[in-house]
Amino acid sequence: MIRFNLNKITHPLRNEKGVAALLGVVFGIVIVGSIAFNFLAESRQKQSGSILTFTSTNAFMIAEAGLRYAEKCLLADSATGDTECDALQGKTDWATNISNAQNIPHDFGGGDFVIDFAGHASDDEDNIFVVSTGTYKGAKRSIQRFISRQCVLSL
Numbered sequence: 001m002i003r004f005n006l007n008k009i010t011h012p013l014r015n016e017k018g019v020a021a022l023l024g025v026v027f028g029i030v031i032v033g034s035i036a037f038n039f040l041a042e043s044r045q046k047q048s049g050s051i052l053t054f055t056s057t058n059a060f061m062i063a064e065a066g067l068r069y070a071e072k073c074l075l076a077d078s079a080t081g082d083t084e085c086d087a088l089q090g091k092t093d094w095a096t097n098i099s100n101a102q103n104i105p106h107d108f109g110g111g112d113f114v115i116d117f118a119g120h121a122s123d124d125e126d127n128i129f130v131v132s133t134g135t136y137k138g139a140k141r142s143i144q145r146f147i148s149r150q151c152v153l154s155l
Helices: 016-075 083-088
Strands: 104-108 111-116 127-136 139-148
Touching: 016 083, 016 104, 016 111, 016 127, 016 139, 083 104
Parallel strands: none
Antiparallel strands: 104 111, 111 127, 127 139
């Protein structure tokens, strides 16, 4: 006669260890997925911000190059071969000989700059107020300063 011991038979429906492990794996996948999604969303925002910074910085540097170009045009003694620049050289009185109509547009570094002699109350024969506006891929930055024939140092 064969005897069965019913206490030794395991019931697969009462095995909670496997269900807990499965739920732990599912929750782990959900958490790692949400962290990865958040990282991707943040990196896209940072990429668009860096593109704006890149274009703005390039526009600023082009505007600065425009100021240096205007200073060279005003202070250099020799002709550069650039008709807008040559028209500014050799002027004895900057306040009366250079007007706002003598704006200098120029292509530079994938963008362009415009030099504007805006006119200022402090303009005189040796000092002139200059505004340089640099443009690069839609970004626009302006720099302004006085250009002087003589070195002006403040102590």
